[in-house]
Amino acid sequence: MSLLSVEDLVVRHGLLQAVRGVSFSIERGETLALVGANGAGKTTLLRAIAGAHQPAAGRVLLDGADLTNVPSHRRVGMGIALVPEGRKLFVQMTVEENLLLGKTAGRAGDWSVDRVLEMFPNLKPRRHARTGHLSGGEQQATAIGRALMSNPDVLLLDEVSLGLSPLVVDRVYAALQGLIASGTTIILVEQDLNRALSVSDRVICMLEGRVALEGSSKAVSRDEVTKAYFGLHRKSPGSVPA
Amino acid sequence: MSNQIIQGILLGGYYALIACGLSFMFSVMRIINLAHGSLAVFAAFALWWLASRFHISPFVGLLIVLPLMAAIGWALQRFLLERSARGGALLPILTTFGLAIVIDNMLFEQFGADTRSLAPYIGSLSYDSWEWPGSIYVGKLAVIMFASAVILLGGLQLFLTRTRLGRSIRATSEDPDTAGLVGVDARRANAIAAAIAMVTVGLAGAFLGMRATFDPYAGAPQLLFAFEAAVIGGAGSLWGTLIGGIVLALAQTLGAQVHPQGFLIGGHAIFLIVLFVRLSASGLGLRGLLRLPSRSAS
Amino acid sequence: MSAASPSPIIERGTATSRIAAIAVVIIIALLATAPQFLSAGAVDRMTALFIYVILAAMWNALAGFGGLVSVGQQVFFGLGAYFAIRLADAGLNPFASLFVSAVIVGIVSWPLSLFMLRLRNGEFAIGMWVIAALTHLLVNLDRLVQGETGTSLISLNVYDAGTRRTVIYWLALASMTALLAILFGLLRGSTGAAIRAIRDNEDAAASVGVRVTGTKRLLFVLAALGIGIAGALWLATSITFQPKTYFNVQWTAYMIFMVLVGGIGTFEGAILGALVFFLIETWFGGTGVWYLVGLGATAVLFSLFLPRGLWGTVEERFGLHLLPVGYRVRLPGNPATALGDDAPLPRQTTQHQEKA
Numbered sequence: 001m002s003l004l005s006v007e008d009l010v011v012r013h014g015l016l017q018a019v020r021g022v023s024f025s026i027e028r029g030e031t032l033a034l035v036g037a038n039g040a041g042k043t044t045l046l047r048a049i050a051g052a053h054q055p056a057a058g059r060v061l062l063d064g065a066d067l068t069n070v071p072s073h074r075r076v077g078m079g080i081a082l083v084p085e086g087r088k089l090f091v092q093m094t095v096e097e098n099l100l101l102g103k104t105a106g107r108a109g110d111w112s113v114d115r116v117l118e119m120f121p122n123l124k125p126r127r128h129a130r131t132g133h134l135s136g137g138e139q140q141a142t143a144i145g146r147a148l149m150s151n152p153d154v155l156l157l158d159e160v161s162l163g164l165s166p167l168v169v170d171r172v173y174a175a176l177q178g179l180i181a182s183g184t185t186i187i188l189v190e191q192d193l194n195r196a197l198s199v200s201d202r203v204i205c206m207l208e209g210r211v212a213l214e215g216s217s218k219a220v221s222r223d224e225v226t227k228a229y230f231g232l233h234r235k236s237p238g239s240v241p242a
Numbered sequence: 243m244s245n246q247i248i249q250g251i252l253l254g255g256y257y258a259l260i261a262c263g264l265s266f267m268f269s270v271m272r273i274i275n276l277a278h279g280s281l282a283v284f285a286a287f288a289l290w291w292l293a294s295r296f297h298i299s300p301f302v303g304l305l306i307v308l309p310l311m312a313a314i315g316w317a318l319q320r321f322l323l324e325r326s327a328r329g330g331a332l333l334p335i336l337t338t339f340g341l342a343i344v345i346d347n348m349l350f351e352q353f354g355a356d357t358r359s360l361a362p363y364i365g366s367l368s369y370d371s372w373e374w375p376g377s378i379y380v381g382k383l384a385v386i387m388f389a390s391a392v393i394l395l396g397g398l399q400l401f402l403t404r405t406r407l408g409r410s411i412r413a414t415s416e417d418p419d420t421a422g423l424v425g426v427d428a429r430r431a432n433a434i435a436a437a438i439a440m441v442t443v444g445l446a447g448a449f450l451g452m453r454a455t456f457d458p459y460a461g462a463p464q465l466l467f468a469f470e471a472a473v474i475g476g477a478g479s480l481w482g483t484l485i486g487g488i489v490l491a492l493a494q495t496l497g498a499q500v501h502p503q504g505f506l507i508g509g510h511a512i513f514l515i516v517l518f519v520r521l522s523a524s525g526l527g528l529r530g531l532l533r534l535p536s537r538s539a540s
Numbered sequence: 541m542s543a544a545s546p547s548p549i550i551e552r553g554t555a556t557s558r559i560a561a562i563a564v565v566i567i568i569a570l571l572a573t574a575p576q577f578l579s580a581g582a583v584d585r586m587t588a589l590f591i592y593v594i595l596a597a598m599w600n601a602l603a604g605f606g607g608l609v610s611v612g613q614q615v616f617f618g619l620g621a622y623f624a625i626r627l628a629d630a631g632l633n634p635f636a637s638l639f640v641s642a643v644i645v646g647i648v649s650w651p652l653s654l655f656m657l658r659l660r661n662g663e664f665a666i667g668m669w670v671i672a673a674l675t676h677l678l679v680n681l682d683r684l685v686q687g688e689t690g691t692s693l694i695s696l697n698v699y700d701a702g703t704r705r706t707v708i709y710w711l712a713l714a715s716m717t718a719l720l721a722i723l724f725g726l727l728r729g730s731t732g733a734a735i736r737a738i739r740d741n742e743d744a745a746a747s748v749g750v751r752v753t754g755t756k757r758l759l760f761v762l763a764a765l766g767i768g769i770a771g772a773l774w775l776a777t778s779i780t781f782q783p784k785t786y787f788n789v790q791w792t793a794y795m796i797f798m799v800l801v802g803g804i805g806t807f808e809g810a811i812l813g814a815l816v817f818f819l820i821e822t823w824f825g826g827t828g829v830w831y832l833v834g835l836g837a838t839a840v841l842f843s844l845f846l847p848r849g850l851w852g853t854v855e856e857r858f859g860l861h862l863l864p865v866g867y868r869v870r871l872p873g874n875p876a877t878a879l880g881d882d883a884p885l886p887r888q889t890t891q892h893q894e895k896a
Contacts (some may be wrong), residue, residue, distance in 0.1 A: 050423055076425035088420040090413050101413050104406065105425030150425055265649045274662030276611065322844065329847045331661045336796055337843040339611060339665075343793055343836030351829045462789060466673060469666045503681065510674035517667070521658050 001064055003028040004049070004080075004154050008060035011041070011048045018044040020209035021058070026154070026202075031186045033196035033217065036206035036231060042189045044084050045206070047155045049187070050082035051075040059124055064156070079103035079153030083160060085142040085189075088174055091132030095123055095142050102149025109151025116145035137168035144172070148179075155179070157188040161195070172231050173199065193225060207231050245378050250495035252380065254471075254488030256449050257387030260464055261471035261483045262395060263442035268472075270435040272331070273323055276338040278468055280315060280345040280350065285311055285447030287349055287456075293363040300360045300448055308444045315440030316451040319433045342461060349458035360451035368452065374428030387449045391487070394442060395480045401438075411435050463506075470513040489516075560862035572712055575706045587777055589818045590712035591770045592798065593714050594719055596810040596817070598766035599795035601723055604805035605735045606759035607742060609661070611792050615675045616764045618787035619645045620771025625693060625781050627852050629684060634696045638772035645768030646761050653760040667691060669789065675875025676787035690782030693775055708776045715773065719766045720811075726762070727807060731755060739805055763834050773825065790832075800842045803849030806861055812851050 005025030013020050019041040026032050034042045047053045051072030058157055060067045062078055070078070081102075089098055099113050117124050120141035125135060131142055140160055145157060157176075161169040173195065180186060180199065190196040197203060197217045205213040205228040213220070213228035225233075258433040264278050275281075287309055292303040318341075328338040361368035364383075371379040412429040413421040421428050450456055450464065467490065475486020490509050498510020575583050595617075603609045623644050627637035652671065659667045680687050696704060726732060734755045737745035746752045775781055795818060802813020824831045846853060855861065 052419060052423055071427075072422035073425050073427045076423070082423050084420060084423060088417060088423070090420070092416055093409070093412060097409055100406070101421075101424050101426065102408055103425075104410060141400045146424055268662070274666060276666070277663075283570055285776050322840070329843070332603065332607065332850070333847055335609045335662050335665045338802060339793070339796060340800075340836045340839030340843060344833050346617060347829045347832040347836065351833065370705065395704050462669075463673075466666070466670055470670065473663070501681075503677065507674065507677050510670055510677070514674070517659075518655065521655065 002026060002061075003030075003063060005061045006045075006049065007059045007061065009045070009048060009060065010056045011044050011053050012056045013044070017056075018209055019055075020134075022059075022209070022211055024204055024211065024214065026185060028153075028185055029183045029204065031139035031180050031188070031200045033200035034187060035193060035196050035201045035203060035225065035229065036212070039102075040206040041209040041210075042206055043076065043158055045234045046082060046158050046187065047084070050080055052082070052084075052157055056083060067185060073105070074148050077107060079107065079151075081152035081154070082151045082156040083143050083147045083158060085158040085162070086138050089131040089134075089139055089142055089146075089242060092130060094128050094130055095111065095134070096127050097137075098142050098146050099149050099207070102146040104179075105150050107151040109149045111151050113149075116148060119148075119178070120145060122171075136164050137171065139171055140164060140168075141175075144175070149166070152184075154185045154187065157186060159189050159191065161192060163191065169195075193222060193229075197222065205229055244376070246495050246499070247492065248374075248378060248380060249384065250492040251488050252384035252388045253491035253495075254484065255384070256446070257393035257467050257471040257487030257489075258391040258443065258475075258484040259387070259394065259449060260468040261448035261475070261481060261487055262391075262398065263439040263446065264465075264468040265399065265472040265476070265483055266300065266442070267436060270411055271319070271323065271327065271432055273327060273334045273338070274469070275318075275323075275439075276335060276465060277342040277345060277461075278338075279463065279465030280349075281311070281314070281440065282450060282464050283456055283461040284345055284445035284449035285444040286347060287353055287358070287458075288453055289448055290358050290360055290363075291353075293360060299303040300363055300452065304444070304448055307448070308441050311440040311444035312437040315437040315443075315454065316433045317380075318440070320429075323436065324432065332359035335467065342465075346459050346461055353455060353458060357455040357457045358451070359455045360448070361453075364452055383449075383452055387453065390445065390449070391484060394445065395484055398438075398442075405429075406445050407434065437531050449453040467509070470509060474513060474516045490495045541807050554816055554861055557861055566712070568615040572710070575709050580702075580705060581706050585818075585822070587705075587709045587712045589775070590709075590716040591773050591777075591812065591813040592794070592818055593716050593811055594712075594766050594770045594773075595791065595795045596798035596814040597723060597807075599792070600799045600804060600807075600810035601759050601766075602763040602803075604799060604810070605727070605739055606756045607739055608610070608657070608756060608760065609665045610668040611665045611789065611796075612670070612672035613763065613767055613795060614787050614789055614791040615668065615672035615777055616649065616767035617771035617774070617791045618672070618676060618679065618783065619648065620768030621775035621781050621786045622682075622685070622783075623768075624708065624772040624775055625691060626682075626684065628693055628695045634776070635711065638711065638745075638776055639769065641772045642765055642768035645771075646765035649761050650757070651763030652764075653757045657750075657756055657760060657784055672789070673726070673786055676783055679783050679787070685781070685783060688782060688784050689731050690780055692780045696776060696779060704776075708773065711776070712773050715769045719762075719769070723761065724807060726758075731758065735759070737827065793835065793839075799849070800839050800847075801849055803851030803853070803855070804847070806849070806851045806855060809849050809851035813849065 002025035009019055009022045021189050022041070022045060024032075034045065036042050044053060050068060051067070055068065058068075062080065067075055067078070090101065093101075096113055099180065101117055103128055117127065122138060123145070125143050126138055131139060134142065144160065144178050146158070160176075164172065176186075176199065188196070188200070197220075200217045202222060203213075203215060203217045203225065204211055205225055207228060208231070213225060260279075260282060264275065268274050288310065289300045289303045292298040292306065293300055298306075299494045321332055322337055322341065327332045367383050370382045372385070373379055374384060402412055410421070410426045410431045411434065413424070413426050414435075415430045418428040421431070448466075450460075471486040471490045472483055473486070474489050476485065477484035489512060493512035494505045494509040497504030497506070497511070501507070571586070574586065578586065599610075599613055602613070620642055623641035624634075624637045627640055628634045632640065655673070656664060656667055679685055683690055699707070727735060734745065734750045737748070737750050738752055738755060742752060771786060774786070798813035798817045799810050800813070801816050802811065803809025820835070821831075826832065842849060850854060
């Protein structure tokens with residue numbers, strides 16, 4: 001059975017349909033990359049999986065259990081953690097306090113403040129600094145660490161490289177590689193196609209709220225993804241001309 | 243004169259007590275509870291009822307009334323404020339104002355127009371005083387009140403910074419949506435925060451009843467005192483509330499020196515002066531006067 | 541789908557609203573002649589109703605259209621009465637002093653607005669209450685008022701009771717009509733679009749260049765003026781002035797009740813709310829405390845379960861607009877649909893504009 005699956009999910013922002021009938025599933029230990037232009041519905045999809053948006057239709061299943069009506073804080077307890085776009089740290093609180101908040105759901109596991117600080121050594125001297133005063137890279141590390149503190153089965157990463165210098169992005173991805181190697185299941189949204197393809201097992205390209213292309217990251221060519229990205233593809237699975 | 247200043251400072255403890263619940267609730271839920279004063283008067287009446295009917299000392303009565311206030315706070319958040327806050331920032335003002343009218347008039351219906359006091363039920367404490375050097379007499383009750391305020395504010399501060407629940411409440415106050423994403427039950431955190439706020443209101447009501455008289459319509463002035471102290475001290479910390487309370491009380495003391503009816507005028511005037519100075523200093527970008535107590539954390 | 545369909549019609553009124561407009565004129569004319577047929581007591585009650593309508597409409601202008609919930613509007617009610625007392629004491633004709641007093645209240649409210657409008661939401665609400673409490677205390681210091689003992693508008697006694705009653709009735713009717721007309725004009729004019737934009741989303745309105753503060757100030761001063769007139773008229777009907785009665789927060793409670801029940805942010809709602817309040821007061825006012833408990837509880841229930849009030853709900857359910865202050869787009873063959881109710885509409889309007 002798939003660890004997480006999404007069935008015909010529809011999510012609206014008022015009148016706007018951001019996600020229009022998306023289905024996919026992910027196996028334990030797999031890394032799935034979500035790519036697509038701005039406004040394709042990637043962030044909304046991740047937020048719906050995390051429970052921050054109530055879908056208008058469709059279901060989200062974790063280990064076969066229907067999560068659709070489960071509020072976000074309980075999904076954390078069930079093993080889904082989101083690193084939100086824009087990091088969304090509690091800026092009035094310190095790095096350590098932000099990390100400890102990740103433990104609220106109380107899932108068993110080996111993540112601790114010290115282990116996060118080992119993974120991101122740059123945070124060590126900033127442990128008691130308020131996150132509002134951190135650099136972008138330090139903030140991103142804290143956000144990832146906060147999600148890991150809940151010992152998730154599925155980690156959702158939304159644009160973790162946004163606004164960071166290439167050097168810092170390398171460092172963040174080096175840390176992610178360690179997570180991937182350790183068998184954590186990951187869904188990540190990434191603007192950088194090369195990076196998305198290199199780090200993931202499978203890729204889904206979204207266009208206007210729908211899945212425009214889905215395939216193994218090793219098998220699809222960069223060209224195919226680019227075409228799906230801009231809607232130049234024809235007869236790809238799931239696509240309907242607008 | 244120095245005697246009056248000390249009395250004023252000690253009275254500031256009461257204002258800090260009544261203000262801290264108001265600003266705590268505002269900082270967590272962004273709601274100014276207009277029934278705040280009425281709930282304090284309700285607590286005072288509850289203690290008075292226990293004392294006059296069952297001869298339960300108000301201090302023992304608190305063991306009953308404070309848990310009751312906590313339950314009221316929880317229910318208030320769950321059944322009233324949560325729902326009305328979904329309708330925007332203005333609706334909770336109307337809801338809590340309506341609630342204040344209901345509470346005030348129910349109290350009037352139940353207890354009549356007579357002014358009451360808890361002073362007769364606390365023995366000599368209501369008039370006992372200590373003599374300090376310089377022949378200054380300070381009431382024991384006033385000192386206890388001030389000490390309670392300090393302990394309460396310090397305790398709240400520790401709770402917010404040192405406990406998991408406190409962190410959850412601060413996270414919810416900062417960003418309820420993201421708090422949910424890290425596993426915090428924002429609804430629960432808000433309900434607990436409301437319960438805590440009402441416990442402080444209950445305590446403030448007890449001291450209101452012990453140090454002065456109250457009647458069913460005494461809630462409105464208490465709300466104004468609480469609001470004024472919270473805004474004056476709004477530098478961003480719970481301790482600011484204490485300073486706000488002291489400033490308010492000193493201004494009232496000074497007002498009473500100037501004119502027999504100057505006590506309340508002095509308080510309102512200092513509030514407006516502080517407001518004016520702060521508005522002039524901050525320019526148009528002022529987002530709010532009451533701020534998070536958690537900002538002072540760490 | 542849209543190319544073949546005929547152009548939409550943009551209109552300000554509906555057939556119902558034109559009938560309503562005629563009805564309004566008839567009602568006012570009937571009310572103006574009513575003192576001839578009504579008993580003295582009924583004339584007094586009707587005067588009270590007009591004052592309630594003023595209070596509701598003015599509080600609604602501030603809260604429903606300006607987004608400013610104040611719990612201190614009794615300050616203007618009290619000041620309206622107090623200035624009238626002072627002016628009459630200085631020798632001005634008592635009837636004239638009622639209106640001069642209201643103008644002074646309006647003038648006083650302007651500098652106050654510079655200060656208070658920078659507060660937000662709940663802070664503004666209680667801030668106004670503090671202003672009311674302070675003003676009350678200061679008025680008490682006036683020797684003429686003699687503290688809570690109060691004083692009277694004695695000079696009104698030169699008129700006999702019958703004349704007094706009828707004149708006050710007409711003044712109240714005229715004030716109500718004029719204030720409602722001003723408000724209606726404001727809402728339909730260019731300010732109206734700004735007011736509705738602020739009501740719907742203040743930040744967005746500011747970002748597209750709506751003069752948010754100026755518009756709010758206008759509403760604040762109008763509300764102060766209107767409530768000042770109401771206070772002065774109330775003084776004229778009751779003659780006695782006790783600060784405690786006039787600066788009582790209960791007046792604001794009444795305003796909130798009327799507007800919440802009638803429908804906050806709708807022009808007709810405030811009037812409906814005043815009528816409902818008037819009837820409730822007539823029937824249950826004698827029950828004292830329980831009446832007040834009922835008012836508070838009703839306000840709570842409406843804010844929780846029917847925040848749009850009676851009229852707002854009717855409007856939503858049936859698309860009924862008696863005194864429309866907005867614009868409506870109607871597609872031929874398609875019964876009136878409010879703009880934005882479904883997606884294709886705006887696109888068609890755009891096409892229409894492009895053709896034009």
